[in-house]
Amino acid sequence: MKTVIIGGSHAALSAAAELRKLSAEAEIVIISSDRELPYQRPPLSKAYMSGKSTFEQILLRPEDWYATNRIGLKRGVFADRIDRAEKIVHLADGEALPYDRLLIATGARPRRLPEEIGGHLPNVHVMRDLGDAHALMDQMKDGARLVVIGGGYIGLEAASEASKKGAVVIVIEAADRILKRVACAETAEDVRALHHAHGVRIFENAALKQIVEEGGRATGVELSDGSVIAADFIVTGIGVTPDVALADQAGLSIANGVVVDRELRTSDPEIFAIGDCASFPYGGHHIRLESVQNANDMGLVAARNMLGDSVDYSPTPWFWSDQFELKLQIAGLNTGYDQVVTRPGAREGAKSHFYFREGRFLAADCLNDGATYMVARRILEGGKALTPEQVADAGFALKSLL
Incomplete structure (x- = not known):
């Protein structure tokens, strides 16, 4: 064949x-x-x-x-x-x-900003392939000013790496909060606090009007309210x-x-x-x-x-994101959730946010909480029943469901 x-x-x-x-x-x-x-x-x-x-x-x-x-x-x-x-x-x-x-x-x-608002300029970047990574690494230097457009995982990861290299970073998010499409408000609050603690400024409800250009390069961004933020380079993380x-x-x-x-x-x-x-x-x-x-x-x-078999694809999704000292591990898919229950992890500062829809367990965002992530993933893969009450009970052993 x-x-x-x-x-x-x-x-x-x-x-x-x-x-x-x-x-x-x-x-x-x-x-x-x-x-x-x-x-x-x-x-x-x-x-x-x-x-x-x-x-x-x-x-x-x-x-x-x-x-x-x-x-x-x-x-x-x-x-x-x-x-x-x-x-x-x-x-x-x-x-x-x-x-x-x-x-x-x-x-x-990757989605790119329209050319008419400056998306074509050479120091306006996306983050998708090796060439993109190299272009950004060359500019992520101490004191460089970076504006990240989009408060999703790709944008926030770029913000984290640039900040760690000494860049001055501002994140612009058009929605009322970061991670709006992919995570609950609780996870977004934790991630926002992490970035703020490392000096990254995050502007929410901040719509981009255009990129400011001078000499064929981007020198900043103008927001819909008329304010201008200076930038040496720009990263767009607005989806794919x-x-x-x-x-x-x-x-x-x-x-x-x-x-x-x-x-x-x-x-x-x-x-x-x-x-x-x-x-x-x-x-x-x-x-x-x-x-x-x-x-x-x-x-x-x-x-x-x-090769001639007949197998259905039935996944249990998982994802991860590394930002500063945070390892965020996600088990499941939170689409349609109507309840979030937070559970502290065994390690100091570790926690997980569990998503439910009508009492049925959908997914978990685990923040520096690898042990809980592994159990949550196995619960989802095994089709086990986990209730909001069990998650809220710190004395209940999630592993007992396995």
């Missing part, structure tokens, strides 16, 4: 490794637009940017792994077009790759959009991502999609998840199904 994988992402490598594990005969080729060997993205705004990890340490696989496992890797080349009728992927360099099964793992692209251009060209079903069924098949049964670009069934509707867990687990399931 000839399998072509488009994308050099975590999802792509997970699927390729599993395909080789399950089939010694499968022909596997990965097409990556990056010139570098495939690498992990999350550490870029965490350990890599802080200098704790080298590039070699964040590689998904060492260079010799591809040859050892007979997995072709085409680097620095774009997939230009999918011919579904002939089952061929056409590359931008003119090469044509036939396939029996095709896997789309094209990921997502799924990279569906290739799938759209091929005529596949698109709706907030490449639509797949429970077995991760697209509207073409010979083509699968996984990772940040894929919209899959979960909880009665389709969602996208931007996480390592989702990328890895989707790759494992897709590999099996491409």
Whole structure:
């Protein structure tokens, strides 16, 4: 079986490794637009940017792994077009790759500010790939003035790393609080206090009007109230959009991502999609998840199904964020929560916020509380019942549910 994988992402490598594990005969080729060997993205705004990890340490696989496992890797080349009728992927360099099964793992692209308000200026950055990380690391210096637009996890991680390097950091958030889309007010309050303690100023309810330009570079931001904040460089963390251009060209079903069924098949049964670009069934509707867990687990399931198995993808999501001395670990998905219960951790300063909907446990945000995170995750994976009353009772052992 000839399998072509488009994308050099975590999802792509997970699927390729599993395909080789399950089939010694499968022909596997990965097409990556990056010139570098495939690498992990999350550490870029965490350990890599802080200098704790080298590039070699964040590689998904060492260079010799591809040859050892007979997995072709085409680097620095774009997939230009999918011919579904002939089952061929056409590359931008003119090469044509036939396939029996095709896997789309094209990921997502960061949203950028419109050019008309200054989003194109050279010192206005996003944080998505290795080049972005290097550009920011060059500017995160003692005394440099950084404005971060967007109070989500990516923006706050960039703010943390810049502050640790001595930069003067201001975060601008248009909503009434940071982490509005992804976390409860309790978690946001803890994260806000952490940043304030390290000298990061956070402006909420602060809408950007335009970037101030001088000499072809950004020199600050103007807010909707007319106030101006000076900046030497700017980071925008305003979300991502799924990279569906290739799938759209091929005529596949698109709706907030490449639509797949429970077995991760697209509207073409010979083509699968996984990772940040894929919209899959979960909880009665389709969602996208931007996480390592989702990328890895989707790759494992897709590999099996491409080889003829019939396995449903049913994840228990998890995420993490490193900011200053905080390790925030998230188990589950808090969508639709109507109650939050806070529980102190065993270590000083550790705590977790548990999310419930109509009394049913959905997720937990664990702040420097790794032991609680592991138990919460196992409770979710095992489908165990956990009540708000049990969480609120400091004497109740959560592990007893396992």
